[in-house]
Amino acid sequence: MIQQVSDSELQLLKMIWSNGGTAFYARIMEDLAAAGCTWKKNTVITLLSRLSDKGLVKANKIGRRNEYEAVVSEEDYQAAQTQTLLNKLYEGNAKGLVCTLIRRDMLSEGDYEELKHFWEGGDEKR
Numbered sequence: 001m002i003q004q005v006s007d008s009e010l011q012l013l014k015m016i017w018s019n020g021g022t023a024f025y026a027r028i029m030e031d032l033a034a035a036g037c038t039w040k041k042n043t044v045i046t047l048l049s050r051l052s053d054k055g056l057v058k059a060n061k062i063g064r065r066n067e068y069e070a071v072v073s074e075e076d077y078q079a080a081q082t083q084t085l086l087n088k089l090y091e092g093n094a095k096g097l098v099c100t101l102i103r104r105d106m107l108s109e110g111d112y113e114e115l116k117h118f119w120e121g122g123d124e125k126r
Helices: 007-018 025-034 041-053 074-090 094-103 109-119
Strands: 022-024 057-062 065-070
Touching (some): 007 065, 025 041, 025 065
């Protein structure tokens, strides 16, 4: 089972995923600064350590630098969290989730058409 993470931990995971699944600590700090995030070194190290403890990233020592590698893919994490959401809110019923998305106009017409095309065996792209 994949553990849930805090919003801050997820932000770091997304940065690692967007960098091909690995990122050096320095790159993470650059990405955070570019996003306007002013976390201190200790905060980032603590968050990365928590992600490691949860089995979501591992640190690889390369010379004197740490490279952080995602152990879980973004797709696997999304699938696990979607299943958790389904179980918590819809008792595992995906139809209930889809109905909510449609009834509350959370899907655009374009989204609907893409899903319809996918369902009919069209483009496998997600």
